[in-house]
Amino acid sequence: MDSPKIRVRFAPSPTGYMHIGNLRTALYNWLFARHCGGTFILRIEDTDRQRHNEDAIRVIIDGLNNLGLHFDEGPFFQSDRLPIYRRHAEELVAQGLAYKAEAQEGKGEAIILGAPEEEASWVDVVKGLITFQPEDLQELVLIKSDGFPTYNFACVVDDHEMAITHVLRGDDHVSNTPKQICVYRALGWEPPTFGHFPMILGMDGQRLSKRHGAVKVTDFLDAGYLPITVLNFIALLGWSPGGDKEIMSLKEMVELFTIDRVRPTAAKFDYEKFAWMNGVQVRASDPREICAIAMKIITARGFAALVPSQQWLEEIIKLYIERIKTVGEFIDAISYFFVADADLKFKRESIDKVLSKEAAPVALQAAYEALNGLTDFTAPPIEAALRGACEKTGLGLGKIAQPVRVAVTGLTASAELFKTLELLGKDRSMARIVRTLEFFKTPGSFPIEEPPPVAPAVTEEAQ
RNA sequence: GUCCCCAUCGUCUAGCUCGGUUAGGACACAGGGUUUUCAACCCUGCAACAGGGGUUCAAAUCCCCUUGGGGACGCCA
Numbered sequence: 001m002d003s004p005k006i007r008v009r010f011a012p013s014p015t016g017y018m019h020i021g022n023l024r025t026a027l028y029n030w031l032f033a034r035h036c037g038g039t040f041i042l043r044i045e046d047t048d049r050q051r052h053n054e055d056a057i058r059v060i061i062d063g064l065n066n067l068g069l070h071f072d073e074g075p076f077f078q079s080d081r082l083p084i085y086r087r088h089a090e091e092l093v094a095q096g097l098a099y100k101a102e103a104q105e106g107k108g109e110a111i112i113l114g115a116p117e118e119e120a121s122w123v124d125v126v127k128g129l130i131t132f133q134p135e136d137l138q139e140l141v142l143i144k145s146d147g148f149p150t151y152n153f154a155c156v157v158d159d160h161e162m163a164i165t166h167v168l169r170g171d172d173h174v175s176n177t178p179k180q181i182c183v184y185r186a187l188g189w190e191p192p193t194f195g196h197f198p199m200i201l202g203m204d205g206q207r208l209s210k211r212h213g214a215v216k217v218t219d220f221l222d223a224g225y226l227p228i229t230v231l232n233f234i235a236l237l238g239w240s241p242g243g244d245k246e247i248m249s250l251k252e253m254v255e256l257f258t259i260d261r262v263r264p265t266a267a268k269f270d271y272e273k274f275a276w277m278n279g280v281q282v283r284a285s286d287p288r289e290i291c292a293i294a295m296k297i298i299t300a301r302g303f304a305a306l307v308p309s310q311q312w313l314e315e316i317i318k319l320y321i322e323r324i325k326t327v328g329e330f331i332d333a334i335s336y337f338f339v340a341d342a343d344l345k346f347k348r349e350s351i352d353k354v355l356s357k358e359a360a361p362v363a364l365q366a367a368y369e370a371l372n373g374l375t376d377f378t379a380p381p382i383e384a385a386l387r388g389a390c391e392k393t394g395l396g397l398g399k400i401a402q403p404v405r406v407a408v409t410g411l412t413a414s415a416e417l418f419k420t421l422e423l424l425g426k427d428r429s430m431a432r433i434v435r436t437l438e439f440f441k442t443p444g445s446f447p448i449e450e451p452p453p454v455a456p457a458v459t460e461e462a463q
Numbered sequence: 464g465u466c467c468c469c470a471u472c473g474u475c476u477a478g479c480u481c482g483g484u485u486a487g488g489a490c491a492c493a494g495g496g497u498u499u500u501c502a503a504c505c506c507u508g509c510a511a512c513a514g515g516g517g518u519u520c521a522a523a524u525c526c527c528c529u530u531g532g533g534g535a536c537g538c539c540a
Contacts, residue, residue: 013540048539110538127468136466136536144538151540175535196468198533203474205532228527237487240476244488263476266533270474273490283503322503333501353499380497386499401499404538413501450532 006038010064010071011155013045014056018217018270021170021200021208024234026195029068029168031235031257041162045155047148049300063217067227068250076155076162085149085157088187089142097186098142106424107452108145113153113186115139120178120185120335125166125195126262133180140179141379152176159192168195168259171266195259198238199266208269224297224327226285229278247280256414262443279325287317293327301331319415336409337424341431347450350406357403359395360442366393366404368433377426379418386418407436410449 010026012018033040042064044057048217061075073229078085089111092098096302098113115138121131149157155176159167174196174430186189202212214220220230232248240263241248241256248256249301292315298304307313316334317324336344354360371391374381386404390397401417406430413422421429440444 011540015540045540100536109539122469130467132467138536141538146538148538150538155540171468172534176540180469198469201533207533229464236475238475239517243477246475246489260480265469266477268474270490273475279503320502323501383499397499399499400509405500411501415500415501426507 002212004035004165006036007163008033008038008039008168009041009043009074009159009162011043011045011158011169012060013048014053014060015051016056017059019208020215020217020220020230023063023217024237025168025201025233026064026069027196027235028257028259028262029238031253032166032168032259033072034254035257038165039072040069041076041164042071042078043158043162044078045151046077046079047151047154050079054449058074060276067217067231068219071163076158078149078158081154081158082147083184084161085154086143086147088157089149089153092142092186096420098189103131103145108147109147109189110141111143112140113183114142116182116185117186122177122181122191122194124169124174124179125193125259126198126263127174127196130174132175135373136317137178137182140182142183153183156180156187156189160184160187160189164192166193167300168197171199173194174250182393184396189398195262195390197262198256198264200234200237201266203268203270205268208256212269213271222300222328224330225274225278226281226293226327228285229281231276233274233277237269238263238265247277247284262373272346275325282324282327283321285315287321289322290317290327294331297328297331304453305336307421312423315419316323321418323415333414341428342407342435343430345411345447348413348448350410350412351446351448352413354402354406355436355440355446359399360403361437362393363389363395363400364407364433364437364440367400367404368430368437371421371426372430377429378420379422382418404433405438407433 005113008029011025012022030040032038046057057075057077062097065073070246074399085216089098093111098111100109101112102109116134119131119133120137121129125128137170140341141150143149158164177194177196181191181254183394200208202208203314208215214223217230221227223301227252231245231253232251235257236246236255239257239261239444242261260274265266291310293311294313294317295304295307305394316337318331321331354403366389367386370385370392371377371382372387386400387397389395389400393400402412404421405414405417406412406426408421439447
């Protein structure tokens, strides 16, 4: 399958963060390499003096490794290879294919490749035959007057010297390719196979950018999206394994990925479907993995001291697993565990829809009486006790469960109640029920939580 | 403006290579089921081949044009 061994590279410039579109390019290259048993190389394109930045390089390397896209060779730095570029450029000058030119301000000499006389064309592995006419191609600066190579020159020299077989990159490079082909031609080198992946756009059809929501990979991760979801979802933006398959592990993607199934069409990033997919991947994950991510977010929010044990958190995750879209939202949803009993506030709709009902005080009182005597405060006896209260009062379970839920969580919607009470513990549960009973005695005394200031959520589409 | 690319439900897409399908799936949306709430889950519904010309017995599939969209036009990468 791979007589000349497949060698691909991911060649980002160090911008300080990994953009979602950039990651998709890395992913496709990595998948292609792994699928074919080839080699995945990391090269840092740092030929722009202004942009050179050590931290930015760390971001790329860690980002790739954290997502499981390990590279086999590199990282190589173009800034380390300056003499190599110069040597090749001088050769072209010696052959009369390039010439030197003084910069405007007279500092330094640039090397410039003459304009081509023939057309430049290639068979793109995703788009098919693409041709540029010579009149549309100009002279090309090879070495800038500051001594650094230009992108199009360094890229060709490196791809050749690193024996890259497939140059697979974003669509925005299509117009660089004919220029690079000219360089290959001048140097007398055989160009590699080229392939250009379609762009990822926002839902408005414009190039994906900050105003569409999150675009940095770390933004998604910090919000509690799983690495596998990010990978799975962006893999599907421009590629599909065929048939109905959508949810995949990294391993499955490696097995199924082929370049010929990459579409030439730009795709829009649908944050809603992305969130849905994360929920699916969460449910398919090991709860301990979710636990680790949850703990990170809890720590970031300063609640770490309020988590009694790892096991306790795992129990809550199991309780909420079907409700989780992002781990960040999950932590929001269980924040009632982290407030002091006396500080719990009620959502306005909790009052309107539940506590203001005529039967509410009666139901809550009955629940209190049924629960207070329990010594084994675990879900089964709690359920039995509350069902007993139903019989005693003649109320349906919903009529009793809802006021209890509101008393304990402040919310009209939460996970299964009996287990929730168990995890909150008897003392805290009873304290919350008692104080709610007290509020009934003074109309209008319920502490109401006003709508919070809008938190920027990555699931939201910018207007 | 010039050059390049693209075009199936609102969105991601299958189907296109090798013309013949009730054009399939998923998200979202709507309705129903289940249920202590909300989810999750199950069922049902809504919804597309951009337009026009060819070629052909037959076109989403092949060709051309139009329209629409995206990208590139740096001594940035």
